[in-house]
Amino acid sequence: MEAPLILQIAKLLISVGVVLGLSMIAERVSTRVAGLLSGYPLGTAIALFFIGLELSPEFAADSAVHTLAGFTSTLALGGGYLLCGRRDGLSGVLAGTAGGLLCWLVASTLLAQADFNRISGTLTTLVAIAVFTWLYRRVPDARAVARGRFSWWALAFRSGLAAGIIFLITGLAHVVPTAWAGILAAFPVTMYPFLVILHLTHGAAPVATVIKHYPAGLGSLLWYALCVSLTYSTLGLLLGTLIGFAVATLWLLLWTRLQIWWQGRHATARA
Template sequence: MESVLTPEFGLQVLKLLISIAVVLGLSLVAERLSTRTAGMLSGYPLGTAITLGFIGIEISPDFAGQSAVYTLAGFSSTLALGTGYWLGGRATGIRGVINGTLGGMLAWLVASLVLAQFNFTRVTGVLVTLAAIALCMRLYRNVPETPASKTPFSWITLMARAALAAGIVFSITALAHVLPPSWAGLVAAFPVTMYPLLVILHLTQGPSAVATVIKHYPAGLGSLLCYAVVVSLSYPTIGVALGTLLGFLVATAWLAVFIPLQRRLISRRTTQLQSS
């Protein structure tokens, strides 16, 4: 028993539990509150925090900090995945999930291969993703809003969510051990929380709910950019624990300002449309 209950084993169990809790929580938000809120929270530093945090613990804070610089640009690949899924996953059921996944993964891979050819700084990484955000928000502007409907609890769905989330996190952190910081950072930007959410919603509520989440995902990426910038600066200097805490504080502060501002803009736009 002593040979099994090692610090490494405990670390892997912690990784598993955190991954499951994050994805399940986000799924419940989508099903019980709204797909718009879920789309926004998909851009909150949940999956990225898990992957960069465990990369910093398992490899080193310096390696994770260097990787976070490329994560800033890697969020563009995440946006490409969302667009590819949206374009490919128009059908319902498992066929839509497969087509959406193939389209999304192909778009993510192509975008990541292109980004890997460049040496990014914090400034250029942020600028690339800001340009991608603006492009996607314009592309999605006419996507209709579809509220999520409540679905009954299912142990099968619960286990599927858990397995998919844990599998993605374990794969990313394992790959980081054999990749350079540039590719580790790009992989760390993979949408650990959003992709399982898209699959779950697609199977339970159809492509319209998926499209709504994808539509609002770019608007939430500002907090992810804030988080990755803070982590890239703080991990090498104050360590993973304090760096993660500081990153969450800055990301949360950004959302606290951005979400009310966005609501005002949407309300004003709706009023103008109704009066015209």
């Protein structure tokens, strides 16, 4: 059905706000934290929620099952971007984008052929998380240095790219099967524009740091997609979304505490 104008405006404002927030965190806090938050259910939540509003909660719930496996495609996009986007500036962004999207398309096409359920979809991405975490183990951490000058052009670029991806995904959901709708919902709606912005303003090194830590944050995305696949058709979009965010936040907090404990243990052992 045709989405009301108010929904389109809300979609625009939410997508823009999330991407700008991630960019500020990378500059003011750290690229490591931004990488973890890139795995928080921000873009996926926006996509699945508006798919549920514009189509039906049942369609969004079925799509979320395939989203669980679709995060593997997102990891492939990050890997392709990291391999191809090693140069600074626009040339690096274009090469990274081309490599990332090609890897995403290949992985998505393969995943769309499978009939996933909640267990097989989750296990597929968990294996991918382990593989990519191991592959990224030697990628060095680099911090993005804050820039003092505010750029309206950067703001307009961030806004347009984030909103454009959200509108494209939710629009395609009207004409593709649930399997592809779910995979599209797993597309890094917030992370990809953030990578482009970070790459253009700070170079390839901080981008590599964000991609390196992205798999660690995917646990919260998995929990979110699993929750909404179970609750959207029974409890509705609003309550299902709130439960999904609560579970995803709890996981992210527990994972962060576990990392702090593990790093402290290793520091004590070395001392």
